[in-house]
Amino acid sequence: MVLLTPHDGNVMAAFVQFPGMPEDRKKERLDSLERKDAREVAEVLLGIREYSSVPPAAQATVDHYRRWMENSGQRRLKRDARSRSSRA
C-alpha cells in the first residue's frame, strides 16, 4: 500500500468524499499532491488513469479507498436517518 503524507491523505479523502467536486478544484488539489505515487492513486480514483497502469501498491491503495468510499456512504445514510428520527 502507498503511504501518504497528511496532506496527500487529506486530498485523497476529499476526492473520495466529494465526487461532485468541480473540475478546476480537482485539478488544483491534484497539482498540490506531494508524492508521485499519491498522484497515481488519485488519478485512478478520478478516472484519469487506468487501474492496470499503476503499480500493485497503488492498486492496493485504490482498492482501500474504494472500500472506504462504499463504507462511508452507508454510514452517512445511517447518520441522516438518526437525524431525521431525532427531529421527528
Next chain:
Amino acid sequence: MDDEATVGEFLIGILPRFRRDKSLPSWPPDCFGLCLALLKRTGAYAQLLQHWPPGPANSRALKRWTTWASKLGGEWRKSWQSTESFDGVDQEWQVVRESFEVPLREAQDRHALCEALMKLVVLADEACEGVGAPQKQTVHEYDRLLDTASAFLTTWGTLCYRVSRSRLRVFPKMHTPQTGLTDRSLSHYLCLCDSSEVTPHWLTNSFLPSDSMNLLLIPWPFEVLANEFQAATDASATLPENFGFFAFTHDPENRPGDVTKCVEALYAEAKRKLGRIDGVVLPELSITDGQFAAIRKMLPPECFIVAGVGRSNSNGQRATNEVKLSFPTLEDVVQKKHHPWKLDESQVIQYGLGGGLSPYREWWEYIDCTDRHLNFISISEDLVLCALICEDLARPDPVANIVRAVGPNLVVALLMDGPQTKERWAARYATVLADDPGCSVLSLTSLGMSQLSSPEMGKPSRSRVVALWKDRFKVALEIELPLGKQAVAISLSTRYHQEFTADGRGDGGNAAFPILSGVHPIGAAAASEPR
C-alpha cells in the same frame, strides 16, 4: 482609572485588520473564533444564559430559537456553495462593530452586544456541522465548505482562514459537555483552542470502520526488571542534591521472547476468535523503533497500530518516550510524551527500585519533552481518536485543554504503570474525561510493569489487571488477563446519544460514544510469558 482594554482592542488583537476594516470575516470559523474568544474573555455567556432564549418568553421560545439557528446557519453554509454573499449576520455584526469602544469589563452588561456575539457563535457553529470528519456525498452534491475546511485544517492546523493560528485556533469538535457551564458548552461542531506551545494536528484517515471495532491489547513486555530503571549519572549533576534523573533502558536483547513473533501469534489467535482485528495497542515504552517497524511489516496494512516506542539515552542525549500511530494509507505519526514521570519515595518502594534508585531522592525521567504535538486521527465521520502517554492523561496542561475542547470520541492512554484498578489514578483521570467532555478512555499498561508493582500491605495482588475502560455511561471496567493468556481482544461498539448545547440546540442524536461490547482473553504458545 487605568488604560482599560476595550472590545475593539481585544478583537484587533485577534484580527489586526480590524484597525482599518471592521467588516466581519465571512468564513464561519473565523467569526466563531473571534466571537467566542470575546464571550469567553468577558464571561458574558453565563449572564446571557440566565434569560434565554431571546425573544418573547413563552412555551415556543426554545423551538423558535433552535429553528432560527438551524435555518440561518444552513443558509450561511449554502452561501459558500454558490459563493454568494451572505447578509444574514449583518445585523448582529453591526452591534459588535458599534461596541468597539466598550471596555471589556462592561461588555457583559451590554445585553445587545452579548446576544449578538452568542448568535454569531451559534450560527457559525450550525454552518459548520460535520467539519473535519469524512462525509460521503453523491456526484450531484459538493459541499464546498466541508472541502475547504478540511484543506485548511490539514494545511494550517486550524479551521480559520483570516485569523492566524498564532492568535487562536478553531478545531472540529466531537463532544459537547453535558455538565457544567463553560465556553465549550456553547457549540457542537467547532471548538476554540487558545494558541499555545502545543501544535495540534488533525489527520484524516481512511480506516474502514464497521458498526464495531476490535482491538488487540498486548501488555508487552511480560517482564520488567528493576535493573532496567537506572540513574542517568551523566545528567544528575545538573539537579539539586535530593533529585536525580532516571532512564528506562530498552534492550531487546536482554528481554526474553521476540515481540514480533509474539504479536504475530496473538494477532492470529485473536483474528481466529473474533474474525477481524482492526487495531493493535501496545503500552508506553514497550518496544523500540526497529520492533515497531517489524510489527508494522508483519501486520496487514489495514490494521492500525498505537504503540509506545522508546530509545535509551546515550552520549548525553535524553531518552525518547513516544507514541507511534500507524493508520492505513497514512505515514506513521510520532507524538512525544509531554511530561516526564517523577518517581518519589513511595513509587520507588512500590516498584522495588531501591537497589538502583535511592528512595530518599526524587527521580525525574530523563526524556526529551520538547517539540510538543497532539494528533487527532479522524477515523470516520463520528469517531476521532487521540493517544496520550501516561502523565499526559493526568496533567492538566499543556494538552488537556485541547483534548477537552475537541472531545475526541476515543482516548487511548499508554502507560507504564501498576495494575489498572478502579481505585488508581488512571481511572480517576479517565472518569474526568468521560464526564466532561464525554470521551471514552482506554488505558493499557504492561504486564511486566504491573507485576513489578507491589500490592498495598494486606491487599491481594491485582497485577493481571492490565487495562481499564471508562465511558460516559458506565462505571470504570477493569480488564484482567487470566493466567495463561497474554493479551486481550476487546470489541467496541458505537452508541449514539443526543447532546445539547447550553443554548438548547440538539445535535440530531449524532454524538458518538464507543462502548465496550466484548472482552476476549487471548493466548498463544509462541507468546508465553517468562517463567
